Amino acid sequence: MNRVLITGATGFVGQHCLPLLRERTAEVHAVCCHTQPVPSRGIHWHRLDLLDHHATEELFRSLQPSHLLHTAWFTKPSEFWSSPENLRWLESSMTILQQFQTHGGERAVCTGSCAEYDWNQGYCQESSTPLLPATIYGKCKHMLQRYLDTFGNLNGLSTAWARIFFLYGPGAHPEKFPGSIISTLLSDQSAVCSQGHLVRDFLHIADAADALVSLLDSSCEGPINVGSGIPLRLEEMAAQIADQLQRRPLLTIQRTPGPGPEPPVLLADVSRLRNELKWSPRFGWRKGLSDTTDWWERNLQHHAA
Numbered sequence: 001m002n003r004v005l006i007t008g009a010t011g012f013v014g015q016h017c018l019p020l021l022r023e024r025t026a027e028v029h030a031v032c033c034h035t036q037p038v039p040s041r042g043i044h045w046h047r048l049d050l051l052d053h054h055a056t057e058e059l060f061r062s063l064q065p066s067h068l069l070h071t072a073w074f075t076k077p078s079e080f081w082s083s084p085e086n087l088r089w090l091e092s093s094m095t096i097l098q099q100f101q102t103h104g105g106e107r108a109v110c111t112g113s114c115a116e117y118d119w120n121q122g123y124c125q126e127s128s129t130p131l132l133p134a135t136i137y138g139k140c141k142h143m144l145q146r147y148l149d150t151f152g153n154l155n156g157l158s159t160a161w162a163r164i165f166f167l168y169g170p171g172a173h174p175e176k177f178p179g180s181i182i183s184t185l186l187s188d189q190s191a192v193c194s195q196g197h198l199v200r201d202f203l204h205i206a207d208a209a210d211a212l213v214s215l216l217d218s219s220c221e222g223p224i225n226v227g228s229g230i231p232l233r234l235e236e237m238a239a240q241i242a243d244q245l246q247r248r249p250l251l252t253i254q255r256t257p258g259p260g261p262e263p264p265v266l267l268a269d270v271s272r273l274r275n276e277l278k279w280s281p282r283f284g285w286r287k288g289l290s291d292t293t294d295w296w297e298r299n300l301q302h303h304a305a
Contacts, residue, residue, distance in 0.1 A: 002067075003025070003064070013111060013209065060103045113137070190252065201229065
C-alpha cells in the first residue's frame with residue numbers, strides 16, 4: 001500500500017487502525033472533523049467536514065491516495081439507528097468513493113454492519129443470510145454496500161465491505177455494553193445487566209482494527225463478516241467483568257425483554273475471514289475483557305487526578 005487515506009480516524013474504529021496502517025504503509029493520511037487529533041509520527045492529518053462535497057473533492061485531488069479505508073459515519077449512541085444523518089452519510093460516502101476512483105484510487109474498504117442482516121436468522125453468513133435491515137442505519141449501510149459493489153465493478157476498482165459485529169475495548173462509548181457495566185462497577189455503584197440471556201458476537205477493537213487493515217492490504221473482495229464467531233451471553237460477560245473487578249455483589253443480572261424486538265442470537269459466520277483472509281483474533285474474550293477493564297481503571301484514575 002503506497003498511500004492510504006482513512007476517514008473517521010479519531011473514531012472508535014479509526015483510531016485503532018492508525019498504528020497498524022503506519023506499520024504497513026509508506027504514507028498515511030487521516031481525516032477527522034470535530035475531534036482535535038493527537039499528533040502522531042508518520043500520520044498526516046487533514047481536518048475537514050466530509051459532508052462538504054467540495055472539500056472532499058479538493059482532498060482527493062490533492063492527495064490521490066492508492067487505498068481508502070472508509071470508517072466515518074454518524075454513530076451517536078441511541079440516535080444513530082433512526083437518525084436522518086444516515087442519509088447524509090450515505091450520499092457523502094458515495095461522493096468519497098467517486099472522488100477516490102476519479103483521482104487514481106486502486107482499492108477501497110468500507111465498514112458496514114451486522115445490522116444489514118435479517119436479525120431473525122440469528123446466524124449470519126455473507127452469501128446466504130437474507131439482507132433485510134430493520135433500521136435506517138442498517139438500510140443506509142446496505143445501500144452503500146450495493147453501490148460500492150456496482151461502482152467497483154463498473155470502474156475496475158477493487159473493493160471490500162466489512163460487516164462489523166459487536167465491538168468492545170479501550171475507547172468505546174461509556175453508554176455501550178460492556179463499558180457501561182465496567183464504568184458503573186468501578187464507581188462502586190450497582191450495575192444491572194438487563195438482557196443477560198441475549199447471545200451476541202463480540203470482538204475486541206484491537207482485533208477488529210487488525211482485521212480491517214489486513215483486509216485493506218489484501219485482494220479479498222465483496223462482503224466479509226468481521227466478528228469472533230464465538231457466541232457469548234451478555235450475562236456471561238457481565239459476570240466475568242464483575243469477578244475481574246472483585247465487585248460481584250454489585251451486579252444484578254436480569255432476563256427482561258428490551259424496549260424493542262431483540263433477536264435471541266446474533267452470530268457471525270467468520271469462514272471468509274479465517275479461510276480467505278487467513279486472519280484470526282489475538283484476544284480471547286476473557287483476555288479482551290481484562291484489557292478493557294484495565295483501560296477503564298486507568299482512564300477513571302486519570303480523570304480523578
